Amino acid sequence: MSRFALEFKQVSKDYGAGPVLENFNLTIEKERLVTLIGPSGCGKTTLLKMINRLIEPDQGQILWEGNEISKLDPVELRRSIGYVIQQIGLFPHMTIEENISIVPRLKGESKQKLVSRTEELLELIGLDPAKFRKRYPHELSGGQQQRIGVARALAANPSVILMDEPFSALDPISRVQLQKELIHLNRHVKKTIVFVTHDIDEALKIADDLILLKNGQIVQAGSPEELLKHPADAFVREFLGSERFAPEVSPQPHSAPSLIHLMEASGSIDSHRYVSEALQQLHASQASELLVTDANNKVVGIVGRDELGQRPGLSESGRLKVAEVMRPPGPSVQDHSPIAKLLDLLQEYPIVPVVDDNERLLGTITRQSCIKAFEQLNERKETAV
Numbered sequence: 001m002s003r004f005a006l007e008f009k010q011v012s013k014d015y016g017a018g019p020v021l022e023n024f025n026l027t028i029e030k031e032r033l034v035t036l037i038g039p040s041g042c043g044k045t046t047l048l049k050m051i052n053r054l055i056e057p058d059q060g061q062i063l064w065e066g067n068e069i070s071k072l073d074p075v076e077l078r079r080s081i082g083y084v085i086q087q088i089g090l091f092p093h094m095t096i097e098e099n100i101s102i103v104p105r106l107k108g109e110s111k112q113k114l115v116s117r118t119e120e121l122l123e124l125i126g127l128d129p130a131k132f133r134k135r136y137p138h139e140l141s142g143g144q145q146q147r148i149g150v151a152r153a154l155a156a157n158p159s160v161i162l163m164d165e166p167f168s169a170l171d172p173i174s175r176v177q178l179q180k181e182l183i184h185l186n187r188h189v190k191k192t193i194v195f196v197t198h199d200i201d202e203a204l205k206i207a208d209d210l211i212l213l214k215n216g217q218i219v220q221a222g223s224p225e226e227l228l229k230h231p232a233d234a235f236v237r238e239f240l241g242s243e244r245f246a247p248e249v250s251p252q253p254h255s256a257p258s259l260i261h262l263m264e265a266s267g268s269i270d271s272h273r274y275v276s277e278a279l280q281q282l283h284a285s286q287a288s289e290l291l292v293t294d295a296n297n298k299v300v301g302i303v304g305r306d307e308l309g310q311r312p313g314l315s316e317s318g319r320l321k322v323a324e325v326m327r328p329p330g331p332s333v334q335d336h337s338p339i340a341k342l343l344d345l346l347q348e349y350p351i352v353p354v355v356d357d358n359e360r361l362l363g364t365i366t367r368q369s370c371i372k373a374f375e376q377l378n379e380r381k382e383t384a385v
């Protein structure tokens with residue numbers, strides 16, 4: 001068994017008007033949410049469609065869990081890989097339940113199993129099964145239809161899900177909601193998700209790993225923090241900077257500024273991860289503490305070097321789960337909390353969680369992230385005048 005979910009090896013593609021990809025190499029680890037991001041036409045969709053063999057490369061290999069996909073039956077392969085696109089294409093004359101269960105039904109699962117699986121999936125994507133099961137696609141909003149698309153992609157229990165700008169056509173509010181749910185989903189179902197977008201804010205918000213592409217080549221790959229902290233060149237800096245702190249709506253004169261602009265996407269770890277993984281993450285992020293979240297993305301604890309590092313025999317303690325060593329978390333703020341409250345908390349706590357109305361974690365704020373965000377806001381103001 002390969003430790004990688006997907007590998008591109010020396011892949012080249014030319015549609016006839018010059019190479020789109022040339023000797024392209026990429027490895028994607030299991031259970032990560034990876035975003036492919038880059039300007040329009042840089043080859044994102046081509047890469048994605050090669051994974052489920054909607055497009056064949058001219059040269060090179062693509063491996064799925066160590067197996068060369070060109071040797072697999074394309075129909076089987078597509079059933080094992082979820083695929084969500086912008087125009088989701090639900091079948092108009094089939095109910096939501098029928099739409100979601102197409103692939104499991106093709107696989108010959110029992111009626112009873114189909115019903116219970118649909119219910120489970122509808123709940124997972126935040127739609128009440130009793131209300132939605134028997135509805136038809138036209139009776140749903142655009143955001144709800146995209147959710148059904150996600151549920152359908154999950155129905156066959158694929159190990160990999162491909163998503164090509166799945167939320168691009170949605171209004172900003174549904175879009176942010178679906179981004180949040182996707183993060184939650186990824187933690188909950190442990191799938192490898194390859195997510196294509198040209199929206200840097202979206203990528204920074206959801207990605208474990210970011211792959212920034214230009215003209216079919218990787219310009220930089222790393223965590224959102226790595227790219228923000230150490231952009232490889234001017235292209236990356238410009239790309240990251242473009243919309244980074246642009247408010248989604250123009251601020252009202254008296255409305256409180258949203259703390260979302262101060263927050264970082266990472267800084268948290270699932271309570272079921274190993275202590276060794278937490279140590280690695282802590283080291284990579286150069287943070288002093290990590291928030292610990294449960295399957296519902298609620299903050300349940302906090303760990304720092306004290307909890308993770310002081311245990312004798314690292315190799316053994318590395319196999320402990322984070323849940324076993326964490327201590328209770330400090331207070332959290334909401335995105336619309338007053339900034340004075342945040343600054344007070346930062347005096348006392350090195351890391352402050354930002355949570356939504358359901359107490360789910362949206363992101364983390366540290367003194368450093370705060371300073372960085374203020375600096376960048378100032379830079380933008382200066383260049384704007």
Ligand SMILES: Nc1ncnc2c1ncn2[C@@H]1O[C@H](COP(=O)(O)OP(=O)(O)O)[C@@H](O)[C@H]1O
Pocket residue numbers: 015020038039040041042043044045046047
């Ligand atoms: N079926 C096709 N036939 C010819 N050219 C194509 C086809 N699909 C994509 N291309 C070209 O390949 C390049 C990469 O396209 P694509 O992978 O769709 O980029 P992205 O998804 O990043 O916008 C573009 O120049 C596009 O015009």
Ligand SMILES: [Mg+2]
Pocket residue numbers: 044045046
């Ligand atoms: Mg595309």
